[in-house]
Amino acid sequence: xxTSLASAPMLRPSTWPDALQSRAEHPDAAPICGGTDxxxxxxxxxxxxxxxxxxxxxxxxxxxxxxxxxxxxxxGAGVSFTTIVEELSxxxxxxxxxxxxxxxxxxxxxxxxxxxxxxxxxxxxxHPALLACWAQVEVESLRRPRLIEIDDFFxxxxxxxxxxxxxxxxxxxPAATGPQQFAKVGPRNAMVIATASFALNLDVAGRRVGxxxxxxxxxxxxxxxxxxMLEETLIDRWDSPGAVADDVIRRFGALAxxxxxPIDDVRGSAxxxxxxxxxxxxxxxxxxxxxxxxxxxxxVARS
Amino acid sequence: xxxxxxxxxxxxxxxHVWALESLLDFLRERIGLRGTKNACEQGECGSCSVYxxxxxxxxxxVAAGQVEGCSVVTVEGLAPDRGVHPVQQAFLDAGAVQCGxxxxxxxxxxxxxLADDPVPDDLTVREQLSxxxxxxxxxxKILDAVYLAAERAGAAPSRQGSRP
Numbered sequence: 001x002x003t004s005l006a007s008a009p010m011l012r013p014s015t016w017p018d019a020l021q022s023r024a025e026h027p028d029a030a031p032i033c034g035g036t037d038x039x040x041x042x043x044x045x046x047x048x049x050x051x052x053x054x055x056x057x058x059x060x061x062x063x064x065x066x067x068x069x070x071x072x073x074x075x076g077a078g079v080s081f082t083t084i085v086e087e088l089s090x091x092x093x094x095x096x097x098x099x100x101x102x103x104x105x106x107x108x109x110x111x112x113x114x115x116x117x118x119x120x121x122x123x124x125x126x127h128p129a130l131l132a133c134w135a136q137v138e139v140e141s142l143r144r145p146r147l148i149e150i151d152d153f154f155x156x157x158x159x160x161x162x163x164x165x166x167x168x169x170x171x172x173x174p175a176a177t178g179p180q181q182f183a184k185v186g187p188r189n190a191m192v193i194a195t196a197s198f199a200l201n202l203d204v205a206g207r208r209v210g211x212x213x214x215x216x217x218x219x220x221x222x223x224x225x226x227x228x229m230l231e232e233t234l235i236d237r238w239d240s241p242g243a244v245a246d247d248v249i250r251r252f253g254a255l256a257x258x259x260x261x262p263i264d265d266v267r268g269s270a271x272x273x274x275x276x277x278x279x280x281x282x283x284x285x286x287x288x289x290x291x292x293x294x295x296x297x298x299x300v301a302r303s
Numbered sequence: 304x305x306x307x308x309x310x311x312x313x314x315x316x317x318x319h320v321w322a323l324e325s326l327l328d329f330l331r332e333r334i335g336l337r338g339t340k341n342a343c344e345q346g347e348c349g350s351c352s353v354y355x356x357x358x359x360x361x362x363x364x365v366a367a368g369q370v371e372g373c374s375v376v377t378v379e380g381l382a383p384d385r386g387v388h389p390v391q392q393a394f395l396d397a398g399a400v401q402c403g404x405x406x407x408x409x410x411x412x413x414x415x416x417l418a419d420d421p422v423p424d425d426l427t428v429r430e431q432l433s434x435x436x437x438x439x440x441x442x443x444k445i446l447d448a449v450y451l452a453a454e455r456a457g458a459a460p461s462r463q464g465s466r467p
Contacts, residue, residue, distance in 0.1 A: 010304055010322040010368035032366060036346055039364040042323050043344040052322050054369050104434020105412070106361045107346055190433030191347060 009051045016140075016169065019058050023167050024142045029053040031167060033061075033078055034110035036103065037119045055167070064088065067172070074138070075171045077114030084113070092173050094129035094180035094199045101125055101184050104191050114168040117153065120160040120219075127154070127220035128199035128212030129182050130171065138170040139163075147172070154219035178204030179291035181284040184214070185276050186267070195268040198256060198280040202288050207231070207238055211281075216260035216273045223259035226252050226281065240294035249282050249289075256281030308370045310334055311380025320367050326360075327351045329367035330377060338378040338407045342436075349435030350408040352415075353377045359415040361434070378407035381414055390414045393452035394445075401439035409435045413449050421456055423449070 011029055013019040022029065030049035032038050033056055041047035055061060061078035064087070073091045075084070081099040085108065089096040095113070102108050102125045116124040117137060130150045137148045139162055153161050162168065182199045186192030197214035209230045211223040233248050234241060262273035289295055306320045310330065317333050325344075330336045330353070340350040344363045351362040354376040382388035390413050393399075400406050409432065416423060416431035423431070428449050437445060 010366065012368070012371065032369070035364045035366060035369070036361075039325060039366065040345040042366075043325060043363060049323070052366055052368065054366065056369055103346065104349065105415075105431055106349060106352055106359050106434045107364075109358050110360050110364060190430070 011051060011053045012057050013053075013055075014057050015059055016061070019053070019055060019167060020140060020142050022053050024165050026051055026053065027164055031055055031118065034080065034107075034112050034115050036107050036111040037115060037121075061169075066091075066175070071175055073173045073175055075113055075173060077168045077170055078112055079114075081108035081111050081113070091175045092129070092133070092180075093176050094132055094182045094201055095126060095173060097180075097182040098125045098129045098184075098197075098199065101182070101192070101194075107191075113171050117160065117168055117171065118162060120154055120158050120162075122154075122157055122217060122219055123193050123197075123215040124220065125184065125194060125197065125214065128197050128214040129180070129201075130173065131212030131220055131222050132180065132199040132201040132210035133173050133176075134210055135174070136172040137168060138172060139166045140169050141165040141167070145169070151222065157218045174203075176201070177206065178202040179288040181287045183280040183284050185280065193267065196260075196262070196273045196276040196280060198277055198284055200281070200284040200288055202234075202292060204238055204292070207235075209234070211256065211259075213256065213260050213277060215267070216262040216277055218261070221259055221261070223256040223281070226255035226259060229255055230285070238292075241289060241292050242294065244285075244289050249285050252285050253278035253282035304368055306367055306371055308372070309374045310336065311376055322366070322368055324367045325363050326353070326355070326365040326367050326370055326375070327362040329370075330362060330375070333367075336377050336379050340404055340407055342404065346434075347436065348405070348408070349412060350405050352408040352411040352435065354411070354415070359412060378411050381411070388414065389455060390417065390448075390452045393455065394448045397444050397448035397451050399440060399444040399448035401437075405435060405437040405439075409437065409445060413445075413452065417449070417453055417456065422453055 011022045013022050028050035031053045061076045064075045064079050067074045081102045084096050084099040113126045116126040135150045137153050148161050180201045184194045184197035186195050194215040196216050199212040201210035209227040211227050213221040257274040257278035260277050262270040264270050304320045304322055305318050307316045330339050342348045342350040346361045346364045353362045356373050391410055412432055412435045
């Protein structure tokens, strides 16, 4: 027993091409970076991969850079949530706020956005912010590199568009051009898997509204009707929104709740989740409107 | 699989390590350092907190092979020669220990928070210790211990030490 167990290898590529090679040659090896999802399954005997493909030594994977003339943040697959909180709160406010709510300091020091994506849990904290920002996932295999739009990435509960020979290399997040917010509810303030979560992105430069819903459907979702309604409301007011009527904010919350398809489970009932989402969406909208240049004093006071 | 790692300043080269073995099991069963506690094995409780290359982690969520070439510091390595670190002394003096099972992880996390922020406010302490659960104390004495350690370090800054 000991011999066979001890022989399970750990692959530790130090370059990205070697990582792709290892992925192709060892399809049974489970990729691991922070380990905050995979090691739990291993510790509890739910997963027994034939080998581990450790990505923590791959050169350059744990750094981020600005691309597209500074309009996009390319976050390497090995960048920890702690780094996102400390370094990206201005460029990617919603993602940084979501990162701040992940687990505990110990978990944020190890966990990564790419790991969040690879697990593809509907409750992944990064997902609503990535949806709200129209992020793209940079994946690669020996066959080819490709970019997956975030809207096409999640295909089911804990299931993604990632092919079995592919690795996530980076996530491309458009840099914020206006206020963004993320909000999440759960039984306590720390170490919580979301009961429901919501992200909102007011893309002032693009005159677009982006949303993301977490923990309230088989996959992370977008509240399309809420986005459309708010875009129509702001259409000629992006630069001087003044006071946005309370019924717009209420309608936005209601549409966010309706966009979800939650279930009853141990973390909350479907009915509670819809209600919580409406509240989270209203809060996010009030906060972001207050941060828009030209917001009225009344909206500021709401925040 | 062989793993080469420095633990509390001592180089170790360990053969026959299982690839799926956690750093927690590796430290306790292969290196024989049982200060690091195994409680939840899912990163919820923080009782297995250690430093890996100066970063606070739950050792149950790190695969042993991932620390190849790294420097690990456990609760046993906070003070030189297995002495008592000022943070540990503050836990003793404040009565922050009841059953003691969470204490090693709590001490390592408190050590890390004070290394980063020698004069932390209440919110920072609570946030930085949010990944460490205690089922006995109700936390107040633990918070008292952190403030006591911070206060004493302020009186004699050289005692506090830096993050390993």
